[in-house]
Amino acid sequence: MPQDLLPPIVMVFAASDPSGGAGLQADIMTLSSMGCHPLSVLTALTVQDSAGVEDAMAIDADWVADQARALLEDMPVAAFKIGMLGSVENIAAIAEIISDYPEIPLILDPVLASGRGDELASEDMIAAMRELLLPQTTLLTPNSLEARRMVQEEDNDDDHPGLAECARRLIGAGTEFVLITGTHEHSAQVVNTLYGENGLIRADSWERLPGSYHGSGCTLASAIAANLANGLDIAEAVRDAQDYTWQALANGFRPGMGQYLPDRFFWAREPGPEDEA
Numbered sequence: 001m002p003q004d005l006l007p008p009i010v011m012v013f014a015a016s017d018p019s020g021g022a023g024l025q026a027d028i029m030t031l032s033s034m035g036c037h038p039l040s041v042l043t044a045l046t047v048q049d050s051a052g053v054e055d056a057m058a059i060d061a062d063w064v065a066d067q068a069r070a071l072l073e074d075m076p077v078a079a080f081k082i083g084m085l086g087s088v089e090n091i092a093a094i095a096e097i098i099s100d101y102p103e104i105p106l107i108l109d110p111v112l113a114s115g116r117g118d119e120l121a122s123e124d125m126i127a128a129m130r131e132l133l134l135p136q137t138t139l140l141t142p143n144s145l146e147a148r149r150m151v152q153e154e155d156n157d158d159d160h161p162g163l164a165e166c167a168r169r170l171i172g173a174g175t176e177f178v179l180i181t182g183t184h185e186h187s188a189q190v191v192n193t194l195y196g197e198n199g200l201i202r203a204d205s206w207e208r209l210p211g212s213y214h215g216s217g218c219t220l221a222s223a224i225a226a227n228l229a230n231g232l233d234i235a236e237a238v239r240d241a242q243d244y245t246w247q248a249l250a251n252g253f254r255p256g257m258g259q260y261l262p263d264r265f266f267w268a269r270e271p272g273p274e275d276e277a
């Protein structure tokens with residue numbers, strides 16, 4: 001294959017989800033489905049099923065750094081995507097590495113809890129993300145609960161910022177853009193809103209699907225990373241990635257007793273003409 005026909009390469013920092021619902025596996029499937037080649041830097045192992053996370057073990061930060069450095073010295077990377085981080089030490093190591101590549105767009109999905117509510121990041125990790133990663137982030141993709149948790153003033157129980165104010169504070173803390181997803185809001189439709197330094201850029205409404213899904217946030221953030229790596233601008237990348245994610249969710253399946261998993265390869269399984277007769 002000639003070099004100019006390389007698929008865009010995206011480096012992912014994420015934790016393994018052996019169920020294939022969320023985490024590194026979700027990122028690999030999404031990026032592959034969208035025509036990118038994923039480089040996977042493992043930050044933590046988890047023990048989980050389709051219902052929730054039982055346990056997690058962070059990978060040693062030197063191992064995280066070595067995985068990334070070896071690849072970055074070998075291959076051209078078009079985008080970084082960061083998911084579950086595992087430890088404060090991992091955050092510091094990754095922050096140092098990406099600071100050597102300021103021109104590469106960075107999508108940060110602040111993974112704070114599983115769908116069931118199992119905690120996946122400590123308060124110290126949230127503080128480290130804010131301090132070390134947000135100033136280097138192109139696009140942050142919190143759900144509304146994560147957005148509120150990332151900006152809530154400590155020791156101030158009266159601080160209840162609206163989502164636009166959360167976005168303003170997150171951009172003040174250093175991210176260039178923020179996409180706040182509305183799955184957890186009590187609205188008839190799911191509204192996802194993209195903000196930049198001048199405020200609202202776009203808001204997209206989606207039919208609320210009935211199931212509970214494992215890995216929807218990882219899928220959306222990876223799809224945006226794939227689109228940026230494929231040359232789309234932020235607003236287009238965000239819109240198209242939502243469309244892709246909605247279809248993956250609408251085609252979701254329930255392999256176990258817990259949540260539905262998105263089908264990131266829904267297009268490969270659509271009925272062919274021979275199935276329609």
Ligand code: PXL
Pocket residue numbers: 014015016017022023024046048053083084111113114115214215216217218
């Ligand atoms: O969906 C967020 C997420 C990310 N990464 C891993 C996870 C989860 C949620 O359970 O387990 C490894």
